[in-house]
Amino acid sequence: MATAQCACGALRLMFSEPPQLTALCHCFACQRRTGAPFSANAFYSIDCVEIFGTSTEFIRTGDSGRKVRMHFCPICGSTVYWKADVSPSWIGVAVGSFVEPAFAPPAMSVFEQSKHKWVQLDETIEPFQGLPIGQY
Template identity: 30%
Template sequence: MKYPIDGACQCGAVSYRLLKAPSMVVACHCKACQKLSTSAFSITAMVDIKDIEFKGEMAEWSRPADSGNISAARFCKTCGNRLYHFNPDEPEKIKLKPSNLSDTSIINPTAHVWVSEKQAWYQIPDGVKVFDKQP
């Protein structure tokens, strides 16, 4: 994979450039991520904030996480497309939603989390780490 990789929300009002490979890519099966993705799970790429550049205005939303931390999200003010999540107590790390990259070949989860809430019909591939909840 050659970096940087560009990405953008659905309408293009927010764009970004991923400068370096994510530290990991995870599939989350929690009920909140199922609602977010309107699918069986949501894909997240763990990225250091110094390795990504954003352009455009984003809105923010947050909720308490089961851990007691805050799960905050930034999204396009125009189309509502979610760009990333973050913990305000750890602003140097973000959880990028990589499905809006121009090259989605990095989307290959090496771990599946919250499988205790997984849809019964989805079969997790062999060879990936599996966690009942958040590791």
């Protein structure tokens, strides 16, 4: 059973299934959230996750007008997971929260329109300039 957690361990998630998708995102919101040039994200069925601890929620409105609810630890500030109105049956989790070097590699890279030019990715990762609507 996989476990993700914040830096201090007060907010933890346990999963009974593997992720349905692992992806990189280069959008400006993810760059700001992570403090890095892109985010690495794992998406799970909401039914396979147990959440332990308290989170603080920050609601962001995306370019589409839909809401993304970011959940971070109120003690250490780590953003561990999020829920998007556009996909209510999925929960997104920061891959870094697993501290697992053998974690499933990304299948795609989205919002490459704002990718830093010096970021080079493996050719096995499918690139998208925006969000691949209707594919996942």
